[in-house]
Amino acid sequence: MHEEQFNAMRQSIVDGAPEHASELASKALELGIAPLEAINKGFVPGLTHIGEQFRLGEVFLPDLVMAGEAMKAAVAVLEPEMQKRGTQREILGKVVLGTVKGDIHEIGKTLVSTLLSASGFQVFDLGVDVPVERFAEKAREVQADIVGVSALLTTTMQGQKSVVEALDRHGLRPKVKVIVGGAPVTRDWAEKIGADGYGQDAMAAVAIARSLLHK
Numbered sequence: 001m002h003e004e005q006f007n008a009m010r011q012s013i014v015d016g017a018p019e020h021a022s023e024l025a026s027k028a029l030e031l032g033i034a035p036l037e038a039i040n041k042g043f044v045p046g047l048t049h050i051g052e053q054f055r056l057g058e059v060f061l062p063d064l065v066m067a068g069e070a071m072k073a074a075v076a077v078l079e080p081e082m083q084k085r086g087t088q089r090e091i092l093g094k095v096v097l098g099t100v101k102g103d104i105h106e107i108g109k110t111l112v113s114t115l116l117s118a119s120g121f122q123v124f125d126l127g128v129d130v131p132v133e134r135f136a137e138k139a140r141e142v143q144a145d146i147v148g149v150s151a152l153l154t155t156t157m158q159g160q161k162s163v164v165e166a167l168d169r170h171g172l173r174p175k176v177k178v179i180v181g182g183a184p185v186t187r188d189w190a191e192k193i194g195a196d197g198y199g200q201d202a203m204a205a206v207a208i209a210r211s212l213l214h215k
């Protein structure tokens with residue numbers, strides 16, 4: 001079902017066409033496609049494809065930038081609907097979330113933020129390129145239950161380890177749990193750096209956050 005729609009969504013990202021992507025996102029909602037399904041089956045495959053083409057040297061940075069812009073335009077349309085669907089009232093826990101220093105990839109982190117808050121978590125989104133100490137300071141300030149750290153580059157993954165160490169230094173662990181994610185991140189890596197959880201996508205992030213807090 002909706003294969004044609006999903007193909008068009010994928011193509012709008014590959015083409016780096018923000019307006020078209022946002023039109024297709026609105027259309028998807030009109031057709032009753034769940035926002036997360038539109039993201040996972042339609043738009044993300046476009047980003048996966050362009051990322052692979054970039055790795056192979058078939059497309060260049062401006063193409064990556066435009067694909068990212070198109071994705072953001074689509075998510076901007078779908079996000080309010082995702083928020084609306086999370087009807088839970090009770091706050092499940094507080095999560096401080098950000099992308100590590102030196103890394104400006106925001107799309108995946110923002111999706112994690114949206115789904116966590118739609119699922120009933122109170123999220124403090126620090127944005128991208130976040131200094132290590134900032135994670136710890138914010139966690140202390142808001143008495144966070146969980147700190148979530150995103151990294152999309154093999155070079156910035158180290159920053160996740162530094163965040164775990166900073167929380168240790170601030171005496172916030174093991175009370176404050178750390179979850180990590182991002183394309184190059186694996187469960188093994190999470191274990192190696194002493195994180196409490198790894199999520200391969202935003203749905204998994206919610207599941208792991210819930211299970212860490214026994215909710």
Ligand code: B12
Nearest residue numbers: 051055068103104106107108148150154181182199201202
């Ligand atoms: C779009 C994009 C960009 C855009 C980002 C736009 C933006 N505003 O975010 C721009 C153009 C800025 C960009 C820049 C660069 N990029 Co780039 N980019 C991508 C691309 C194509 C898609 C990333 C994305 O948004 N994916 C979609 C989202 C939904 O998925 P996600 O981020 O993985 O997030 C999901 C999960 O990982 C998980 N998750 C994410 N975070 C967290 C956190 C927690 C706590 C949890 C539990 C889960 C979780 O849940 C998310 C939702 O499902 C990837 C390719 C790829 N396949 O990842 C390359 C990629 C990540 N980029 C790459 C590179 C090399 C770069 C540059 C260095 C290029 C350059 N030469 O300048 C720069 C780096 C800039 C910097 N300092 O950060 C490489 C990284 C290679 C590596 N392994 O180190 C990749 C893999 C492309 C490639 N194949 O070569 N990029």
